[in-house]
Amino acid sequence: MTAKKILITGGAGFIGSHVVRRFVNRYPNYEIDNLDKLTYAGNLENLRDIEGAGNYRFVKGDICDASFIDQLMNTRQYDGVIHLAAESHVDRSISGPDEFVRTNVLGTIVLLQAFRQYGNTATGRFYHISTDEVYGELGETGFFTEETSYKPNSPYSASKASSDHFVRAWGTTYKLPIVISNCSNNYGSHHFPEKLIPLMINNILNKKPLPVYGKGENVRDWLYVEDHAGAIDLIFHDGKLGDTYNIGGNNEWKNIDIVKIICQLMDEKLGHSAGTSESLIEFVKDRAGHDFRYAIDSSKLQNELGWKPSVTFEEGIERTIDWYLSNQAWVEHVTSGAYQEYYKNQYQENR
Ligand code: NAD
Ligand code: DAU
Numbered sequence: 001m002t003a004k005k006i007l008i009t010g011g012a013g014f015i016g017s018h019v020v021r022r023f024v025n026r027y028p029n030y031e032i033d034n035l036d037k038l039t040y041a042g043n044l045e046n047l048r049d050i051e052g053a054g055n056y057r058f059v060k061g062d063i064c065d066a067s068f069i070d071q072l073m074n075t076r077q078y079d080g081v082i083h084l085a086a087e088s089h090v091d092r093s094i095s096g097p098d099e100f101v102r103t104n105v106l107g108t109i110v111l112l113q114a115f116r117q118y119g120n121t122a123t124g125r126f127y128h129i130s131t132d133e134v135y136g137e138l139g140e141t142g143f144f145t146e147e148t149s150y151k152p153n154s155p156y157s158a159s160k161a162s163s164d165h166f167v168r169a170w171g172t173t174y175k176l177p178i179v180i181s182n183c184s185n186n187y188g189s190h191h192f193p194e195k196l197i198p199l200m201i202n203n204i205l206n207k208k209p210l211p212v213y214g215k216g217e218n219v220r221d222w223l224y225v226e227d228h229a230g231a232i233d234l235i236f237h238d239g240k241l242g243d244t245y246n247i248g249g250n251n252e253w254k255n256i257d258i259v260k261i262i263c264q265l266m267d268e269k270l271g272h273s274a275g276t277s278e279s280l281i282e283f284v285k286d287r288a289g290h291d292f293r294y295a296i297d298s299s300k301l302q303n304e305l306g307w308k309p310s311v312t313f314e315e316g317i318e319r320t321i322d323w324y325l326s327n328q329a330w331v332e333h334v335t336s337g338a339y340q341e342y343y344k345n346q347y348q349e350n351r
Contacts, residue, residue: 029055034056081127227309230310263276
């Protein structure tokens with residue numbers, strides 16, 4: 001597609017900020033608007049390096065606010081929407097599902113309706129960024145493909161599955177030009193420290209217990225966030241309308257093994273004796289409905305669009321740890337205030 005005016009939602013969050021940065025740097029001729037409500041997970045510090053770029057504009061707003069979204073879409077008449085705004089944390093969806101339904105389901109419908117009415121539906125597209133969690137869980141073997149049935153288990157994944165269905169329905173019913181991708185666990189810089197990897201790094205730095213759910217046997221397929229942003233770029237421009245693409249790192253780890261790798265690297269970087277950080281590991285009450293294993297088959301994306309991950313896990317995890325060590329002011333900023341209350345509720349009760 002020949003995109004000109006693009007709306008990226010949720011661009012102040014973890015993955016969104018990497019997508020915004022990539023598009024602003026690679027496409028100087030595009031006009032890129034980043035629409036974000038700046039919830040606890042959104043942070044304009046994530047975008048300081050590009051905030052003055054001529055092809056970039058930040059718009060503060062809520063995707064659930066239909067009159068605001070209508071006005072924005074009417075004024076801008078976007079050629080493309082890359083929709084990332086969401087409530088993204090599974091544990092928060094278990095303790096408070098309402099906001100997940102509001103933002104992830106209703107907010108997505110508001111955007112679909114507004115793009116349908118005001119967007120460039122002739123040559124543009126609506127691209128929904130989704131998760132592999134919609135497929136449910138795997139046993140010891142097998143992979144999720146684009147044909148795997150949906151079987152979401154958490155309020156978060158149910159809300160994302162629902163939004164995927166609405167996006168596809170708008171494609172079929174209203175012929176809206178849509179595309180969807182479902183990605184595995186991302187890691188990298190600017191990851192909010194409620195998620196496994198940055199939480200462990202931050203707790204090691206603060207000599208706090210490292211809470212591993214259950215026995216730490218659950219498996220996730222980790223992808224470096226910039227490789228996800230690269231896949232999003234490719235699918236936005238070349239993905240087949242109406243199609244779904246799975247994105248994954250082919251990089252499966254048991255949680256306990258990933259925590260031990262982080263412990264070892266942190267000991268080396270902090271000059272601690274071997275085993276110092278591992279001694280902080282605590283096995284805590286398991287997450288309710290905890291999916292056992294996720295693993296993505298991304299051969300469709302690889303074969304049809306020529307994508308493949310470019311950063312090995314060894315490189316990516318080291319870059320990630322180095323980023324956190326060099327950006328302690330960022331960590332302090334995002335973990336002050338409401339994070340402390342969240343942490344207390346989530347982890348004191350789970351001991
Ligand atoms: P995040 O929580 O870091 O960021 C979400 C962003 O959305 C924040 O900037 C927040 O302020 C914004 N937002 C939330 N509610 C909003 C609303 N009502 N209106 C406008 N903005 C709002 O999330 P993330 O990890 O960057 O995930 C981004 C997207 O990618 C989500 O849709 C998520 O489901 C999907 N995804 C994430 C992963 C992962 O590993 N993190 C993997 C696959 C898919
Ligand atoms: O698979 C893609 C999904 O990955 C995304 O759609 C979600 O937005 C994203 O948050 C992520 O979901 P997970 O639940 O897999 O990520 P999280 O970092 O919360 O947990 C990773 C694994 O680590 C999971 O098995 C639970 C476990 N865990 C997590 C935390 C926060 C722990 O053992 N201890 C913890 O303190």
